[in-house]
Amino acid sequence: MDTLDVELGPRRYPIHIGAGLLRQAALYGEATQRPLRLITDEHVAAHYLPVVRETLRLGDTQVLVLPAGEATKTLASVERVMDWLLATRLPRDGWLVALGGGVVGDLAGFCASIYQRGVDFIQIPTTLLAQVDSSVGGKTGVNHPRGKNMIGAFHQPRLVLADTDTLKTLPPRELGAGLAEVIKYGMLGDAAFLGWLEENLDALRRLDEAALRYAIRRSCEMKAAIVAQDERESLAGGAGPRALLNLGHTFAHAIETYTHYTAWLHGEAVATGLCMAADLSARLGWISTDEARRCEQLIARAGLPVRPPAGMRADDFRALMSLDKKVASGKLRLILLRRLGEAVVSADFDAAALDATLAHYSA
């Protein structure tokens, strides 16, 4: 097992990464001494609820099982969780446990942040995507029909348990979606890690434990270092260090909104978004066409889509990107690659290059 500490002063917390963690009560820290409520989804419940329930000694009324999938990440679900927490009278010093992927983590974390103006929570991410991404950084929230993650809060967990055993039951598409975020970290901050991924992609896809542990740890380290500089994405009006984590995401959010959060997994949309960001960076002359192609090839090898959905046009991208949170006072900012392994925030790029990228990726 590896343990990584996310350094956020009084909100510092550990991420434990490895196999067989769920049954180790000592890893849950203070949670074992608190009134607890656990939120999960029906898929995850079938596999991992029994062991967590036994380890934490949870009764039936302490567990809420929600429908699986992005469609659960709504204000209506928040209302349902609030009703349940109040009906079962979780006190203010109680903790929530989020057992599941990004949907459960984002929803449960947001509910923890607003229940009685905030209670503590722990994350047990059971997808690769959640392990490398949504369990670090404190972003919580739900979607709105007009945009993804439009309603939410910053709320740090007390600890994260990333048990690599939970990836054994992950559908291949979901594993790929997680790999997209791992590749993102190589592209945005560490060209050497990108090289490591090119060599170890097959080991990751066959769930080699040491490879997974390294990839998760390295991704979390990079994210944690960025988050520690800019906990609330508030520096430079949202154009500070933390924005770099959104490499590919402006395109990805447009794809997800266009497909109503159903047809594509978040990581799949990010995969295509990464290709588009690399393509635009190459058109601007910041990276070479070869480097953009290397990224695309790695993404394709991970079994991920490298083109937007059929029928989505340049104008669809333009309309949906203008609602993105990275638009400040009407000006679109994108995260692009100054060079391979070094992302930058830019509002000052050649609009014709963006047009060319959108045209290239449109039906």
Add this chain to the structure above:
Amino acid sequence: MDTLDVELGPRRYPIHIGAGLLRQAALYGEATQRPLRLITDEHVAAHYLPVVRETLRLGDTQVLVLPAGEATKTLASVERVMDWLLATRLPRDGWLVALGGGVVGDLAGFCASIYQRGVDFIQIPTTLLAQVDSSVGGKTGVNHPRGKNMIGAFHQPRLVLADTDTLKTLPPRELGAGLAEVIKYGMLGDAAFLGWLEENLDALRRLDEAALRYAIRRSCEMKAAIVAQDERESLAGGAGPRALLNLGHTFAHAIETYTHYTAWLHGEAVATGLCMAADLSARLGWISTDEARRCEQLIARAGLPVRPPAGMRADDFRALMSLDKKVASGKLRLILLRRLGEAVVSADFDAAALDATLAHYSA
């Protein structure tokens, strides 16, 4: 005009108090350079929206007028506000303006805290209650059928404009409700201020501007000093300095829940709660019976109720108080008076004395 700074480090903000403030654009600070959205209710809109709209140059699509009253303070209203903010595309660097009483302030502040994971907002409280209480401290939120303010966040405003002219259109009952909170500050922290109130209650009731300015400023000062010590009510598991502000509120919340937030104003429930807290403190021998009677007389002179609603029984109080946020792990904590002008948090009081108080105040 008086200006009081609430000292919260990077979240420090000013409260301007006086007559004729709404038309002074300079007092709105940075708001005049930001994309703005204003939330108000239909009663306040009729009186004060025109001047604020003109001063801030707001267009029709920038203003949302909600129904007046506590029934608006729900998750359903939050959803409506989110729909509106997204439909009108407020960017992340935009600000919200809350123009109204506590309902508008709490709702708009909470919406500001969760819209795109948080945007800035300013408070323009138009009731005495909101001016002395809900505009200081950063508590925002909405009610749930199972309890008041059960869903919310801590989110500090960028500035507060407390214009005493807005009290001229306040119904007498609402003025009384604000006086209840003012009296609370005297009882919990400053016996001399309580004496000043006994002398100046009539001036306050006839809206003497100097008296109002002093009472608002002194109340805000006391609240601000307490909030600065304990911004998120997190010290000592919620039993720290900030909890003192809840003098009378555990009883008051029970009354409000019992009457479904409709028949009683919040300040009226607080008034009775203050009488009950003083009565219990006297039964414990902490203050004298004469001092408890002095508090009750001042509250009655302000036109406020000093008894719970007809039909409400001791058991109703017990059931509703156990859901109160001040219950930590099953133990009821109350704010009581160690002496007049000095409140304390106590979970270690004689239960028989509480029974006697509840019996005395029951139908």
